Amino acid sequence: MITRFISQVFPLVSRELDHWIAKAEQIPDWELRVQALASIRAKKFHAQGGSVYALYPQNDLPSTVRFIVALQTISDYLDNLCDRAGVMDESAFFQLHLAMEDAIDPGRPLSDYYRYYPYKNDQGYLEQLVTTCRQQLRRQSSYQLVMPEIAESVKHYSELQSYKHLTLKIRETRLRDWARQNLDPANAILWWEYAAATGSTLGMFFLYAVSADPSLNTKLVESIARAYFPWVTGLHILLDYYIDTREDSEMGDYNFTSNYCNSSDCQERLVYFIEQSIRACQKLPNPGFHLTIIRGLLAMYLSDPKALEDQNKEISRNLVRYAGPKCRLYHRCCKLLRTLKII
Secondary structure: OOOHHHHHHHHHHHHHHHHHHHHOOOOEEEEOOOOOOHHHHHHHHHHHHHHHHOOOOOOOOOHHHHHHHHHHHHHHHHHHHHOOOOOOOOOHHHHHHHHHHHHHOOOOOOOOOOOOOOOOOOOOHHHHHHHHHHHHHHOOOHHHHHHHHHHHHHHHHHHHHHOOOOOHHHHHHHHHHHHHHOHHHHOOOOOHHHHHHHHEEEHHHHHHHHHOOOOOHHHHHHHHHHHHHHHHHHHHHHHHHHHHHHHHHHOOOHHHHOOOOHHHHHHHHHHHHHHHHHHOOOOOOOHHHHHHHHHHHHHHHHHOOHHOOHHHHHHHHHHHHHHOOHHHHHHHHHHHHOOOOOO
């Protein structure tokens, strides 16, 4: 699986990203062009990592990579528009994120994404990303079964992104109130862990991938949704914030892991999410596929140079050791790929 991922999926991801870079370079509005290009070049590994789901059985590899890269590119682009362009308008953020809702629902009319945003002329860039996603949906024979779950994930993702980028004075209060209203007491997670879990696209990608199966049923879809949210998606984004702790502090960006009392508390909760992710995914079909992804998440994030800064160094080593020999092997592989500048 790892060999196929690197040899077959990575080149397809690069081809798709090159296509969108060429489109982004043609955006007339300077601010939109800068953010579109930066979102691809700085976050390429998001599309690379998410595209592992193209290897799930019965999927057409090029089509699935095309969907995942396009949806992830929308996500990363909108994140930059909300975070890096000096805009703090909640209505503008929600309007922009209609692009993700349109991308996963072919029956919706396309929206005016820049309606409340101060920069508008992208020469159809965002709409082309949306249309590309929609074109792939018809290939998935059971997509209608998964669409409600994906739509729910997109809804919560959009809410998170819209609240997370508000002014410093109000954003934590809005996030905390929103998360607490949605928390399921049965999951025993903290409000910022819930919020973090809504920020991952992995559950969307897997639901899309599994919808290639014509025998898919509603019960399995529900099991997948419960396994991935909040456990796999939570682990994903907590790791992302964990390695960015210092950078976010310097940039003044909100970081969920800063809510933990100390580094020991953070490590304990990350271990808990690893345990719960493994336990939940062992109950799904093809459990080995998901366990590889969980170990791969740890390997990819914890091989980042930022994971070895300051107090992160000891925690990162402990987490890799905790995840076992295969994770250590993947970790060495990721370090090599970073040295070769492949990721």
